[in-house]
Amino acid sequence: xxxxxxxxxxxxxxxxxxxxxxxxxxxxxxxxxxxxxxxxxxxxxxxxxxxxxxxxxxxxxxxxxxxxxxxxxxxxxxxxxxxxxxxxxxxxxxxxxxxxxxxxxxxxxxxxxxxxx
Numbered sequence: 001x002x003x004x005x006x007x008x009x010x011x012x013x014x015x016x017x018x019x020x021x022x023x024x025x026x027x028x029x030x031x032x033x034x035x036x037x038x039x040x041x042x043x044x045x046x047x048x049x050x051x052x053x054x055x056x057x058x059x060x061x062x063x064x065x066x067x068x069x070x071x072x073x074x075x076x077x078x079x080x081x082x083x084x085x086x087x088x089x090x091x092x093x094x095x096x097x098x099x100x101x102x103x104x105x106x107x108x109x110x111x112x113x114x115x116x117x
Contacts, residue, residue, distance in 0.1 A: 008094035024098025043073040
């Protein structure tokens with residue numbers, strides 16, 4: 001599907017920071033905010049600029065992994081011009097302080113603007 005940047009409701013972009021995922025970077029021109037979106041049937045995997053995959057562990061924590069597997073696959077849902085990333089029954093959520101975690105309900109913190117880079 002190609003390279004994308006994801007801008008949160010608060011204006012911060014998803015990015016890899018010291019092997020963790022944050023949402024407080026301001027600018028989609030920086031390669032740290034670029035994710036390669038890989039299609040896996042009806043799901044997608046997001047690979048960071050350094051080759052790590054967005055991953056949800058058994059405790060529903062957002063981590064990064066060297067490999068793509070079931071815990072790295074998301075449903076990409078479109079909502080009024082924005083997208084939500086759903087893993088099983090939880091949504092990726094970005095808070096105003098840049099913290100990223102998973103939540104059960106989709107609201108404005110779980111919607112991202114998808115930008116082709």
